[in-house]
Amino acid sequence: MPVSDPLLKSLKYLIEEFYSIDEVVTDGSPYLASFCQTVEHAITKGIKLGSWDHFKSDGQSIRRKQFWTILEYFHASQTLPLAISTAVRAAQNNKSLKHNDGRLRYFIRQCLIRRTLHVVVEFLRTRKEELESSWYDSNEGNQEQHNAATIITHEVLAEQLRSLLLTVSTSITFEINLENFYFLDHTWNIPDMRTVEFVPTQYLGIGMLYIDGYGIITKLRAGSVAADQKDLGIGDLLVTMNEYMLFPAKKSGDNEIVSIWKKCRKKDNPCRLTVIKPRCPATRGIFPPLRRVLSEYQDVMDEYYNTQKERIEEKLREAEERKATSLAPEANKAGTMSVAESNSGCGRHSVTYIGKVFVGEQGGMGEIEHVIKSALVEHSAKAPVEVILEITEIGVLIKTKEPTESKPLRAGKKDNVQSLLGASFDLLADDDIDKVTLPVYSEEDASDIVFNHKFADISSCGKIVRDEKHFCYIAGDTFCTISKQFHGYVFTARSLGQAKLILNSIYQGFKRTTFFM
Structure with a gap:
């Protein structure tokens, strides 16, 4: 029986689905999140959980953190190829990403744009002994088994993974928005992000409601400059204003939305807003990380009606x-x-x-x-x-x-x-x-x-x-x-x-x- 792995079969199926739809893959593709998640599971399979209390934590989250530690280790030792090192540095410099889970997801999206994802596998194959001694479970004696402990350190499976990712790098174009990183700490699902710009004005006409750090737009006043923007709507999440981060939102301080708006108005500069739409572009359903917030928003309004x-x-x-x-x-x-x-x-x-x-x-x-x-x-x-x-x-x-x-x-x-x-x-x-x-x-x-x-x-x-x-x-x-x-x-x-x-x-x-x- 030829050596194979269920993750590689899933990866091959998703690549074929990309071909069946279009050779250009965007954030709205229904298969992008599944593809990225499968790649992540393939390269992290077999990572040792170590002394982590994985009975109380998400085991896959621990593997993501460990794999990012591996990349940072080789990046610090200056042994990574330049194409991979650049992507690692970009993820490290993104201050909006608070966890290693988000940094690894951002790193993979960088590699898709740069067509270098297969290079990651090629490099790690050259460090097999070092990986097995410190980070990955050993495949010793399992080289001919149908389901090996790891893929990266398995001679046959690693080559199959490299070949699949090389096909992706050479024949599929990814036109994804690298600026859409606000929820990568939480999920592979990519929201619908819109950016609008207003001419200098004294009044925007936007009503806001704060729920657990989420600034939800509750009103666009008729006749205001905000109401004229088709990309703005009730229920949108406000994430930036003139490059100032508003997510998580604050009710007071220098980075609070009203304070930032006063700075923009005082300088008489155009106002540039970035919002996250409540519906997921791939499924047109409510974006999963926003379901609880929008449900709480509805509860707040119902409570208001009841009182x-x-x-x-x-x-x-x-x-x-x-x-x-x-x-x-x-x-x-x-x-x-x-x-x-x-x-x-x-x-x-x-x-x-x-x-x-x-x-x-x-x-x-x-x-x-x-x-x-x-x-x-x-x-x-x-x-x-x-x-x-x-x-x-x-x-x-x-x-x-x-x-x-x-x-x-x-x-x-x-x-x-x-x-x-x-x-x-x-x-x-x-x-x-x-x-x-x-x-x-x-x-x-x-x-x-x-x-x-x-x-x-x-x-x-x-x-x-x-x-x-x-x-x-x-x-x-x-x-x-x-x-x-x-x-x-x-x-x-x-x-x-x-x-x-x-x-x-x-x-x-x-x-x-x-x-x-």
């Missing part, structure tokens, strides 16, 4: 009492609010619900006009529904109103439809007019909740400039920062003033539930 519950309910009861005593019947029909409700941003509005439109993965302001027009066309044959749009301290509730009767609109009565649809009347075909029915509603509001969206779920809201009464908001199926499914909800207001009041109230809701920088 406000009694206060919210009390305010709603007071608003109901004020509405019953201070609003005239005409004001109720128009869907207006009391002064106190208006100041708090909360209140109940009687509006007409047009329909719901699927938006897709993007829920930004650029989708508003499309959503409104699509809803008016898709739902033109359906009877409009009178609803109560209630804005609370934590979100938006849509409640139904039961019609007492419904009567069809006769052909030729286009004035009634035009009065209902306003400036969007021209989107309806003549055949659609005959299908419209006009329900007659009572003044009593039903309590059935149709939709319930927290402000954290709502990604945008607005109206078409030339359309006075129609407005909408767009919400995801979960937090808008991580949602991939957005829907638009379109309504008709009683007046332009009411539409603006509702949109402004939703905007105030954003302000009440966000921490600002």
Whole structure:
């Protein structure tokens, strides 16, 4: 039976997968992390754990640390080839890497870029006796066995490993970002890193929340320079500002984000930010090291909502009492609010619900006009529904109103439809007019909740400039920062003033539930 090793078979399979996709491998490749991890396991297999308490520690982590010690030993003795010595020095000089695990991973990524990974094996094969005497388990008597104790010091297996890595060096191009090293101390998975640059400004418009050293972006204020950057988003991790390290984040001191921002602003220099996106580029799932932090972020926001519950309910009861005593019947029909409700941003509005439109993965302001027009066309044959749009301290509730009767609109009565649809009347075909029915509603509001969206779920809201009464908001199926499914909800207001009041109230809701920088 020929001598082989399961790690070498895995390595060969991963190389073939690289060929099947593309000859250029990037950080977004689904096989890059597995390939690098397999290389690491192959070169560290058989390293002696020594006196390490490996019953309480990760055995592979100890092997990584030991292998890095081997590289530093030969680097200090100036016996390493120049190509390998340069990569070792680069890992040593990277002050962002705090552990030898991260330095070894960075070293391997350096060798992939420099096409010198096979040289590491070639050099270590020349130091077989020294390695077996001090660092590796001996293969003595095991040269013909199917699964040897080590690969590096095994004559046949080391040659197979060298041949595989030589194939990688000569026929596969790695276009990986060596500046993306912030999580190499923890994992082989490489996050999606983005860099943005702002012109000199006095205000960025970024809201931050600190969780265990992670500075998470919680708000991009509308109209700010940060909101105009497509590479910035809610849930991003801020790691550098003008080359100053912000990860792990600090709440005070010279390297705290506000202090660094003041230095940039004082010098009137452009501001350069580096962020880590919450989704992994290879799998599009949540980046594993950020799962706990984002989950805790969600818990913090839920706790905030819960602590406000009694206060919210009390305010709603007071608003109901004020509405019953201070609003005239005409004001109720128009869907207006009391002064106190208006100041708090909360209140109940009687509006007409047009329909719901699927938006897709993007829920930004650029989708508003499309959503409104699509809803008016898709739902033109359906009877409009009178609803109560209630804005609370934590979100938006849509409640139904039961019609007492419904009567069809006769052909030729286009004035009634035009009065209902306003400036969007021209989107309806003549055949659609005959299908419209006009329900007659009572003044009593039903309590059935149709939709319930927290402000954290709502990604945008607005109206078409030339359309006075129609407005909408767009919400995801979960937090808008991580949602991939957005829907638009379109309504008709009683007046332009009411539409603006509702949109402004939703905007105030954003302000009440966000921490600002």
